[in-house]
Amino acid sequence: MNLVFYIAALVAIFATLRAVLHKHAVHALLYLIVSLLSVAVIFFILGAPFLAALEVIIYAGAIMVLFVFVVMMLNRGEAAVQQEKEWFRFRTWAWPSVLVLILFVEWVYMLWRGSAQQSFAGVTQGPIQPQQVGELLFTQYLLGVEMAAMMLMAGIIGAYHIGKQKQKSYHRYLEEKSDQISISENKTQEVI
Amino acid sequence: MISVPVHVQLLLASILFLIGLVGVLIRRNVIFMLMSVEIMLNAAGLVFIIGGAHWHQADGQAMVIFILAMAAAEVAVGLALILQVFHLHKTVDVDCLEELKDTQS
Amino acid sequence: MWHQQVIPALFPQIILSVAAVVCMLLIAVKRNHAVVHLFTLLSLLLALGSLGRIPGVMGVDGLFVVDGLGVFMTGLILITAFFIGIFSYPYFSQSVLEREEYYILLLLATLGASLMVISNHFISFFLSLEILSVSLYGMIAYTKTSTVATEAGVKYLMLAAVSSAILLFGIGLMYVATGQLGLSGIGRQAVYTPTSGWFTAGLGLVLAGLGFKLALVPFHLWTPDVYSGAPAPTSAFVATISKGSVFVFLWRLFDSIGRDERMVIIFVVIAVASMLIGNWLALKQQNLKRLLAYSSIAHLGYLIVAFVAAGDRGLDAAIFYLVAYFISMLGAFGLISYLTESGKEKLLLQDYTGLFWQRPALAILLSLIMLSLAGIPLTAGFIGKFYVLLAGVYSAQWLLVMVLILSSVIGLFYYLRVVVQLFSRPDHAVYFPRSPYAISTGMAFLVLFILLIWLGIAPGNLITQIQQVVHLARG
Amino acid sequence: MDVMHFLWLVPAFPLAGFLLLALLGLRLPARAIAWIGTVSIGLAALVTLWIGLDFLQQPPAAGHYRQVLWTWFNINGFAPAIALYLDPLSLVYIFVITFVSFFIHLYSTAFMRGDEGYPRFFAYMNLFVFSMVTLVLADNLLLLYLGWEGVGLCSFLLIGFWYRDEANGYAARKAFIVTRIGDTAFIIGLFLLVKQFHTLDIQDILSQAPQVWAIGAAGAFWVSLLLLGGAVGKSAQLPLQTWLPDAMAGPTPVSALIHAATMVTAGVYLIARMHVLYSLSPTMQLVVAIIGVLTLLIAGFSALAQRDLKRILAYSTISQIGYMFLALGVGAWTAAVFHFMIHAFFKALLFLGAGAVIMAMEEEHDIFKMGGLRKKMPITFWTFLAGSAALAAVPIITAGFYSKDLILFDALASTQGSTWLWLGGFIGAFITVLYTFRMVFVTFYGEQKKVIAHDPERETAMMIPLMVLGVLSIIGGWIELPHAWAHFTPFSHFLESCLPATQLKAGVESWELWLQLLTAIMVIVGIYWSWLAYVKRPALAYQLKQTAWGRALYPFFYKGWMFDQLYDTLLVKPVVWLSRIDRHDFIDYIYEGFGQLNIGINKVFSRTQNGYLRWYLLCVVGGVLIIFSLILFV
Structure with a gap:
């Protein structure tokens, strides 16, 4: 199983890198979905089968589809790719990358130092079943679930208000965009 | 089940997180920035899964569910905003959003 | 877990949630600005009325702790939200957009804040933070046809999302290190793993995330842009409630895990930087909203002085300071929203030239607010600043005390500049609109005015209240 | 019924006047405004008189009277009370403040007539008096600080009263910022006191200090140094004197108020009030004396070269306050307070007289463009002459002689005095004579160079204050005669209960007459020289x-x-x-440099607010990096 972990990890890192660096938005999104799938595999290995499923369904499924919709809605074809290329200059990425690299070094150093003091044995007790998660959610964290509901409500209202186009079009075709938004709302409701 | 050390697992989460961070920093396209944020949130979720597995608790997984919900809400509003930006500016270039700044006198 | 006392303890939050939903239904039935406005104000009052009369410190599911501090802050938040609600009406009446949803978002954001101040668990904290943030995205970009509001919305959303991710990663690391998500549990564990790299790294990340919400240097850059782009009532909300509630959680967090020496150093650095840089940035600012934003950065720096001073005295000082700061900021942004003319806010200082000669009452209020922010005696701001200074002196934080005084001197300069502007004669006739909805706003201004003076001259009552609250918190 | 219970009325009347004028000022007719502004101060003065007489007849048992109005707040036992404290020192001060202010107000009713800011002017003036009275009557340092800041604020508002003119605004800001520098030192000093004594009650501190600190203790040194910083700023002493000459930008009555009754004497009051701390730190006391001497010399020389009537007077104020500091520095506390009182009379008189002259000359300030006014403005001339004589300390007949002579004598004869301090003071006195009479001769003698447009002598409201103050400048000194003449010292006797008597060296009594003779010769020579050079x-x-x-x-x-x-x-x-x-105010460069520095820093940071979201994000990452580095490397 260790091997699976390492392979999934490598795939995740590679796919994420591609997703971040790719010039074509749809390709990048597909890479991102690959990355999310491999993270789901890792979830599974780490004893969280329920979350692995949710990761696939909600993240790779619903949320990414939202992205695809928007990308397609703003579809600007090859011009966009060309523009991305242009934006992607050395000047743009050099300094941030250096900074994050330094951060990475310190970060890893701290994690490593922590590991020396922490006694651990890896996961041995077997997976945590969906039943346990559900019980927890609907007992101790019941209020949390309610809060999540309020948060989603805020999200829906915000998205509805901002996304709604002002002018009432007289022509059906011009209403295209607002339709798209109502689709995004539906997606959000699915998440609930 | 597996015997990968916890800090290696955390290393994976950190790498994913920092790739997301780099993405936010270097992309000028707002959609890509939002995607990178999703990567970061996902990496944070991974940490909770690692923690849950490490302590054999369901709390970590509960937290990840909440993170999923939050990511969804954020993406919904974020994409609506991106559409609005495109509507107003005819571009998704984040560097075009620089109307609000200190004017040098 | 759910016994009879829990529901009364959470009444304000429950009322707010129900109100948000009912508000949505109201809008679904028929759009009417005035009705929704009144409903919002009424439900805020109802929530306020349901506060209090709790027997003592009460935990709820380990997620919340309803104690004196929480009740006091909930009350403060509700009152502040009430004022923002009042200011919203004239502001949005002029808008051509649909205005009613704003009140739902306002209620939800208030809900998030009021949940945060009683949060005692990372899950409840995270969720309340997100309720607050997600509502704020909508509130900031509410006037979506304006390019600046949209820009402010995008900036706030991206930065808030990134900082949320950082915060989450930090919480995750702390969770891996301790196996706990509740603050008290983490506090217990932190004793055993004080130097664990995971734990400190996590704490550092949490700090960065909270620092963003509090707009402390170096996480402050969004503040002026968002304040100046967002509708004025929203700016008021971001400046007051959103920061105050996060500050309370910061306090709770460090109360349970202890103020480790290295953390104190970090806070000292942040406080010094915030006080100085905030004031420096405001020095030559010509845009009133940006000026207030910079000033709020400095004020949060002052609050961190109280935070570092710690203890009951520090908490008293911090809460009093928050009250004074809330009043001043509310008044300032209230005035800006009141003087907004057909959706165009008066942003530049020169727009306010000679306000005194046309609307003396408003000009006097604004001057008083500026003096209070500057910490001139006989205003609430002075007592607050003095209290904080005293806390710093008693805990021998000399560096912080010196910087506080020095930066106050710098700050004085720009606050007075605003005052001077109000009293100078304009070169050409400037017209300040008389809003037809002036009665409630006028009353609100009057109350703020009285509070500013009253808390400056006889703050004893409030101080005693706060001291009792702190005792209840430690009960 | 105890008269003392009405003490609170002394600050209350000016405050009430201020509130009335601030709230209703714009709607009231000019006459009512003048009435409110003047009468409120007049009532305060009457109450002061009443209380003062009562105090003289039946002094309170403890030698002082304390009136607690209310407790401001209570923070962990730290509970500053809003309390008034009346002892001989504060009584002298409120007496001078209310009376001189009353006459200045009376004068202003005519002087400011027709100005569009009439109500604003009186409102500020009343607030000014209120702040100063609060400062003086304060029972604790916090209330004192409130009054202190209030005085600073009012001076800012009044110096910049004619704010349309950019230069006036500049002068107001300069005054405010320069004094703020002193205030910063002051407040740090207050915090040291709180830290040490856990109270801000002045009397508590003064009684505890000798037990806590030995003579020459570091604590006393630092606290007195910081308080001195505040005093030096408010009283326009070296090195913070630069604001005062520019403060002429305000209306002339404002100058009279600032120079005579209020602001600049606050520093003297502070040191006199906290004299115990200075006694504990002989080094600081010497510093006070040296500052006094240097200031009086530099200001005196500056005054000699001025052409602007008000600037001459401004420098003379700096110089005279220098004498008070000198007196404080050699432990002659009562002499300082005495000189304060006399100075208030004649300096108010001189400024009001100058105001009349300037009004007659249609806003002409240059004395070399005046001349020959002696005949045309007899009242102004004679009262101005009386004030000038008092400033120059003409022997026997003027009040200024008695007070300044006492200081000069103490500078030499006190145990802390020395020949050098005396010599500095003596040279200063000579210069004072030169510039004073240069001013008088140039202004009032010679040929008239300009016709009088608007004769101020027809304004009764302006002439009465001149005459009253003129009389006081002559006779005011008789309440304290030199030892060498007679043992008639009711003034210092009165102050004895709160300020210790001056410690004299052994066998110095006999010098006094000789010194007086020397002074007399010096004054006469000075007047003669001036006369030669400017009249003959x-x-x-x-x-x-x-x-x-x-x-x-x-x-x-x-x-x-x-x-x-x-x-x-x-x-x-x-x-x-x-x-x-x-x-050119070279000391100004330092302050301006400070301002420039801040503005430069502002520019640097302002550039970080460039509006680019990705840069903001980068800063967030930088912040995380800083936090991590602090965790790792500190």
């Missing part, structure tokens, strides 16, 4: 001034020219040099 041969004086550059070896002993020669080579050049330093 003004043309020659003028000519010589023009040509002296080219003729270095001008006949030195030539009749009547000697003074001008001396003036040119010995005084003018150094004075020009000194006053150039002063005029």
